[in-house]
Amino acid sequence: MLLAENRAVQYVRMSTDMQRHSIAIQAEAIALYAARRGLTIVRTYEDAGRSGVxxxxRSALQTLISDVRSGTADFRTILIYDVSRWGRFQDTDESAYYEFICRSNGVAVEYCAExxxxxxxxxxxILKNLKRAMAGEYSRExxxxxxxxxxxxxxNGFHRGSTPGYGLRRCLIEDGSAQRTILKLGQRKRLSTDRTILVPGPAEEIEVVDRIYSLFIDQKFSLSRIARLLNEEGIANVAQRQWNDVSVREVLSNEKYIGSAQFNKTSRKLGAPSRKNFRSEWVEKIGAFEGIVSKERFRQAREQLVYNARAYRDSELLDALTAIWCSRGRISAALIDSIPVMPRVNTYKEHFGGLAAAYQMIGYAPPFRRGRSPQARIVIMSQISAKLKAEGCQVEWHSGSSQMLxxxxLVLAVVAGCATPGCGKNQWQIKRSAWAKPDILVAARVHDQVSTVVEDYLFIPLLFLANESWLTISRKRLQRMEAFRSPTLDPLLALCSRERIGLVNAPHT
Known part of the structure; x- marks a missing residue:
């Protein structure tokens, strides 16, 4: 049986900046060192392509330290090629700390090439601390x-990065050659000395970029509305995924679309947290590439983005809603987004929690929410109450309340929502704080805004909703809520019937 004193493990690491210290070279030197000292390597901890700062x-090193700390390590020696492979920590005390952990748990650390x-x-x-300092300084240099x-x-006008952006492509310029090659998405350069520039991409993508600018500048579409439109038409973004606010904003705000090469907009050096840099710290080359958007259109888009992001006072937002109400006689989310000078719907959500709260503050009663919706809810609650009473349940409820005991x-809160809202989004929201802690939310989905015929019910225990949180019921989420969904009231009747039986059979005190 192999004695614990003769059992050793090796830790090997190779970062992208130290190819000459490959894993194979390290392993060969460590194996020779172990053979000379009668050690048997029983395990390898490997961090390939990982920086040492x-x-x-570095999952392998973390696992190694964890195994040592556990006190159940089946080895007594850790073999490492040299001090720099243990790490190029910017603080030499950190390197010493991890070695101290090993030593204090009875595990020695040996540097085989030192x-x-x-x-x-x-x-x-002294030599080891000097080596640690030199390793850290090497990383800084x-x-x-x-x-x-x-x-x-x-x-010099070259592009740095792998992602060209929607409507653009990377063109490879080989070192010492006039040959140019268009790189496919995700394709890498062959040599580190090769350089790339950005060139216009496929004509159909350039048309989509032009359309995004037109929708945003001329038709005043919001970012989310543009993304939704592109997704509905089956147009994928640069990552071959669906569009969102971020990817649309990238097209409207990144200066590479007017031909500028930029670098150091954000930085993350030597393991420090990433930070955004001031414009004065950027490295850029104006007119490095052929732009696919005119400078005038880009300027207009930037001004619109700034305008949309400006800070509104609550009074400004409410005055704008009132102005729509007075001029149009109604207010809706679709109407708000269709008016160029109006703040976006998301702005109202950020300030007031939603349009409903803003409506209430100006005294506006939407036809569906304040009119037919309560009427539909009252009819549905009357039907629920009648069926519960037919099952022998005690029901306490008055028509002005959305709850029944x-x-x-058992406290029920009942809401009625249209399965196909007029805004076309096919989703509606329920807020947890809207009721005084009911046990179950009964969400009845009616066919349309004038119907009281229920398509299906959602019986949602409100313990699944955190306080002050929203539940959005959309097509996608509806599929995930099948466990709470029923075309009839049978699950609720069965639950309340059991509650009734439990009360009848309860012992008297």
Missing amino acids: TIDG QFSNDGSLTTT LSAKVFAGQAKAVR INQE
């Missing part, structure tokens, strides 16, 4: 050199 992302033995002597301690090289390439114990 922090422990974040010229000193890690025996804890004064000379070893390398980072500065890489940044300088990337910045120079951008100033069953068997003096």
Whole structure:
């Protein structure tokens, strides 16, 4: 049986900036070191393609430290190629800390390619700390050199990055050659010395970009409305996914669409948190590429984005709603989004929690929510009450309330919603704070705005809704809520019947 003292593990790491210290070279040197000292390598912890400046992302090292800390490690030695493979930590104390954890748990750390033995002597301690400092300094110098090289390439008009953007493509310019090749999406350069520029993409994509600008600038569509329109037409974005506000904004705001090469808009150096940089810190080349959007249209889009994002006072928002009401005689989400000078619907949601709250503040009663909707709810609640009473349940409810008390114990809240709302979104929202803590929400979906015929019911325990949160019932979510869905009231009648039986059979005190 192999003694624990003879059992060792190896930790190997290769970052993209140190190809000369490949995993195979490290493993070969470690194996020779182990053979000379009678050690048997029983396990390998490998972090391939991982930077050594922090422990974040280095899952193998994290696992190794965790195994050592557990106290159940079946080895007594960790073999590493050199000090830099353990890590290029910017704080040398961090490197020493992880080694101290190992040593305090009875596990030695050996650096196989170093010229000193890690025996804890004064000379070893000095040399090891010097090596740690040199390893950290190497990363800092390398980072500065890489940044300088990337910045120079951008100033010379080259594109840095893998994603060209919708309507654009990367064109490969090979080093020392006039040959140019259009790269496919996701295709990499062959050599690190090759450079890329951006060129106009397929004509159909350029037409979509022009259309996005037209919808946003000329027709005053919101970002979400543009995304929804493109998705309904089956047009995929640059990542071959559905459009959203972010991807639409990228087309409207990124200066590469007017031919500018930009770099260092955000930075994350040596494991530090990512941060947005000031414009003065950017590296850019104006007119580096052939733009597919005119500078005038881009300027108009930017001004519209700034206008849409400006901070509104509550009084401004309410005055704008009142103006629509007075001029049009009604208000709706679709009408708000169709008026160019109006704030977007999302702005009202951010300020007031929703349009309903804003309506209430100006005294406006929507025809469906304040008119036919309560009428439909009253009819439906009357039907529910009658069927519960027919089952022998006690029902306390008056027509002015949206709640009813069953068997003096179970509280139901009832809402009626249209399965196909007039706004065309086919979704409606329920807020948890709208009722005084009912037990079950009964959401009755009627066919249209004038109908009281229920298509189906959703019996939702409100413990699934956090306080002050919204539940949006849409086509997609409706499919995930099948467990709560029923075409009849039978599940509710069965539940209340059991409640009634429980009360009747309850012992008297």
